[in-house]
Amino acid sequence: MTRDEALGRSIAANNRLVRKDAAIGLRAEHVSITTPDGRRIVDAVDLSVEPGERLAIVGPNGAGKTSLLRLFFGRLKPDAGRILLGDRDLARISLTERARMFAVVGQNDLPDLRMTLADYVDLGRIPHRGRVSAAADREIVERALDLLGLGAAAGRRLQMLSGGERQRAAIARALAQEPSILILDEPTNHLDPRARADMLETARHLRITVVAVLHDLTSVSPFADRVAVMQGGRLVAHDAPAAALDPKIVRNVFAMDCFPFTNPETGRSLLVFDTPALGGSNVARALVP
Numbered sequence: 001m002t003r004d005e006a007l008g009r010s011i012a013a014n015n016r017l018v019r020k021d022a023a024i025g026l027r028a029e030h031v032s033i034t035t036p037d038g039r040r041i042v043d044a045v046d047l048s049v050e051p052g053e054r055l056a057i058v059g060p061n062g063a064g065k066t067s068l069l070r071l072f073f074g075r076l077k078p079d080a081g082r083i084l085l086g087d088r089d090l091a092r093i094s095l096t097e098r099a100r101m102f103a104v105v106g107q108n109d110l111p112d113l114r115m116t117l118a119d120y121v122d123l124g125r126i127p128h129r130g131r132v133s134a135a136a137d138r139e140i141v142e143r144a145l146d147l148l149g150l151g152a153a154a155g156r157r158l159q160m161l162s163g164g165e166r167q168r169a170a171i172a173r174a175l176a177q178e179p180s181i182l183i184l185d186e187p188t189n190h191l192d193p194r195a196r197a198d199m200l201e202t203a204r205h206l207r208i209t210v211v212a213v214l215h216d217l218t219s220v221s222p223f224a225d226r227v228a229v230m231q232g233g234r235l236v237a238h239d240a241p242a243a244a245l246d247p248k249i250v251r252n253v254f255a256m257d258c259f260p261f262t263n264p265e266t267g268r269s270l271l272v273f274d275t276p277a278l279g280g281s282n283v284a285r286a287l288v289p
């Protein structure tokens, strides 16, 4: 059994973490956000995420990725356009219901570091409190911890965990919420390459809708079904990874070279990125006499 299959089986065995009504899609219809000084940080974006799909949002710094992500789960309201959750307008869905549907792992989710890991992951149960027995809540927390390989650390305080372990704890907390939609803002920050691959692989097996802002472009194609490329608040591509991260688009948007590559052992297609030849960037020009 490959590692990938083993993970799939472990997640299937822990499938209490995946809601039966998990297959919900999201749609942004012509959404915009304009700042008080008149800047369009999200500009007339139309974008759909199919039920159970994993969408990666990529783009350079300041492109509007986090703002678009926040529109998707209602943290920000659009000035124009609307967000649909399934066929319902998100603006008409109560905060309580949203809290049960969306689990969000943000960039700076620093809780009180004196909490134990188990208590922290139990926070994910708050939207469901009273709907199932306390024993069922505990079991779900344990499953979420086991799934992220943190079972043995359940009694440790967060301050005793490494950055990578805290990041996994945040994902465990999100999964304990049994969300329909998982929202990840740069989830692989602080993770070493193996932990990063594991985390994205875990998200890949969940069979729920996942929307993730990713900075590391090499993580995108193993993880995502589709990719939204943002630049200057606009959506400039929305397609399967190889098409959305086409070399021309990558060069225009990121000033990087992109080379498609197939892993000869697995047949999996991967994208390799490089900076353009010296002289292609202002920094390089400044450094080379």
Ligand SMILES: Nc1ncnc2c1ncn2[C@@H]1O[C@H](COP(=O)(O)OP(=O)(O)OP(=O)(O)O)[C@@H](O)[C@H]1O
Pocket: 035, 041, 059, 060, 061, 062, 063, 064, 065, 066, 067, 068
């Ligand atoms: N509340 C706000 N008020 C004014 N400007 C904002 C606000 N939030 C974000 N911005 C600006 O909007 C633009 C897009 O920000 P956003 O955080 O969505 O980009 P991003 O693509 O996620 O960037 P990064 O990769 O650096 O995290 C930036 O220029 C940012 O400074």
